[in-house]
Amino acid sequence: MSRTNLRKEIIDFFILPNSNNDFSHPMKLSELKTGESGIIVKILGHGEFRHRITEMGFVRGKEVFVVRHAPLQDPIEYKIMDYNVSLRHTEAELIEVITTTERSFQYNNQSEYSIIDTQNLKRHTGERGKEIIVALVGNPNCGKTTLFNALSGSREKVGNYSGVTVDAKQTTLLYNEYTISIVDLPGTYSLSAFSPEELFVRNFIFDKLPDIVLNVVDAGNLERNLYLTTQLIDMDIKVILALNMYDEMINKGARLQHYQLASMLGIPMIPTVGNKSKGIELLLKKIVDVFEDRDPVVRHIHINYGAEIERSIEILEPLIRENSNIVTRRSPRYIAIRLLESDAYIRGILTKASNFDKIHSKTKELLKIIHLYYNEKPETVIADARYGFIAGALRETYKEAPVNSRQTTEVIDTFLTHRLFGFPIFFLFMFLMFYATFNLGEYPMSWIESGISELGTLFSKLLPYGMLRDLIIDGIINGTGSVLVFLPNILILFFFISLMEDTGYMARAAFIMDKVMHKIGLHGKSFIPLIMGFGCNVPAIIGSRIIENRRDRFLTILITPFMSCSARLPVYILIIGAFFPKYPAMMLMGIYLLGILLAIATALIFKNTLFKTVEAPFVMELPPYRLPSIRVVFLNMWDKSFEYLRKVGGTILIAVIIIWALGYFPKNNESEKQLKLSLHNIENSTLSDLEKTRVTDSLINSYKLEILSGSYLKKIGETIEPVMAPAGMDWKLGISVITGIAAKEVIISTMSVIYQLEQTSVHQKLLQENLAFIAQNDKTGKASLQAMAFLIFVLIYFPCIGVVFTVKNETRSWKYPIFLVIYTTILAWFLAVLFFQVGSLII
């Protein structure tokens, strides 16, 4: 495994939210045993600690020898530059070293334990010192991920709404002789640790100590975006500011003297346009300059919070400073400010301090004084001061656009979120989406269908009759081909979802739906993961992390599987196309609506029973409308196609082979011998070629039907048939829904293999034709009922394995996925039976 891959895997693992594991495990000075030595590659840590340790000679390239550990293992005595010094374990943890052994592992050309000369080791120390960890932080929807993609050439998902990035993503790139690892963190408005994302980002900065924090701000919305920057200033860390979407700001007519603003804040600023990859080179250069401490702009400033707050900070700071293990990672001033903002998490950290009681009582006393002095809560005073500082800085450097910059957005919103037009427009959009998915998709679908049919014919000509030919044609080509034909429909659906995400309409949909969602006890934000669920339930469930309230989030997770994912779409198209060809788009929309209605009903039931809770306020940013980037939309579609094709070549291929085998065995040797003899006789007969083919096909199909009737597959199907029969489903449909548990597309493959084996027609038919034939020859009208009951069952029953796992990960419990599986399967069976039985009575 390459080093970069290893690092990626490791970082991907560690940056999972709420992970109990430590993010990084480089060789720390504290890990060296007595008698070992290492060479310093990097000093982490903070402020005074860093200054002091550097002054004492702990600099890159110096050799440190472990003399001894204290009797209780802490502190540790080290030898550096011919003098001995003692460091606490927590301090030694902040010094990264490299050992001779490690060096030999990394350059495996040499033997594992070979001795490396000091010269080489020092050179390698220099290389390790050129690895920069950059954390990307910023407000939601400020373009962090777009910038991340531009920096790294990655294709992480982007969208024009808040909370697209729900996990941290990491990439590594080489720039000159530097290795830059960039971690894209979820968007947050502040670092106050109110939401899981805020806490996650803040902990990442403190615990993982990135070398540089790249603060991405929306240049068109500086005032709000810089609030987070003021918190980073307080943290006293190395920050670079990327003024993203700078072109939009300029086009609106606003002007910013960013050099002046940068020197006022002590933070270097680079204008960037993430989606056009502009400013990337400058940004990378700036990262290196700041890392190497050679940027003249960088300086630490203190934001003045007013006389009484500053006096309180001055009182608390020395008390906090007494705890060196705490202040090595966090600025004492920042801790003091957070205490005054009543930050429970920081107070929790301070409980480990030796003088916690003193700090705690002093804080309480100061909070009372501040409250009396300002007649406001201290956190409000501090927030006001931050905004005051930003306003002051912008007054001198920023000139607003002469016209209302959101004018276009407001005009569009007049219609799209209108009291009367809002809903019809939304439903029209939805109808258009389903119409295009069905009707436009038909053309490329027929091309793929004929391609698959041709391929089958080609193989039947190339291979003589036998087991392999049956497997390839009836199993592999039919089974995988039956799923492959729906690729265009899925791409069209994703195209529409992409449009909603990238234009900013997704947030409006959530906005207009909030009241409806509120009525059913959900949050407006729940609407976003629910819509995403039309694409795939897995990212939708992960996306529900944008909902702050835990119970709202869990409820959204539990109802998301009712949203028909793209894997179920082929089943709908197949059945609707065969049984309800007159109004396909309406039928398709109807089945999606049924899913939505069931989600609503479930939400209502759960909200009043399992998830009784106080409703959370609806605070969601409505981003300005943006023209979607064609490149992003098509890359997204390409990724989906690739994912789909991989599924066809993986899970579905394996499933069809096994299903075919179950339908083909046990073999009837006597019949097979008889068939081969008959085929041999026909071949040597005087019949015409056409006649030969007709008789041969007829014999083969009769044989296939005979082996299917005695097959393992039929036996399994007949065992479950009594359960499925009340819903009008025979053994073939019963088997199909069981195999669909792995992935819903397998339902189609299974049906295709079974119907192909069962086929008695002379010509090879695709599954659609087979079903359409059944529909056309149905005199009782029950076939349509059966088809509809089957659709209802497929819509509701058992979410796929991927969803079950995701629910487990997101809820951190097996309780919810198990409940979901049982609930959905029972509900599916009950509704399918109800529909079929009531329908049968009417017919």
Next chain:
Amino acid sequence: MWQEIITYGIIVWALYKLIQSVYEFFFPKKQKIGCSTGCSKSCLLKEQN
């Protein structure tokens, strides 16, 4: 005959992949523990083992 040998081979392969998937479902692969700023001795040792 040759058709049967290949077919059985394919079926065995599919069964193997199925068993592998089921095994990984119940015993997911453990992620490797390592480092963020380069490969340390400890993580490389773990990787090697």
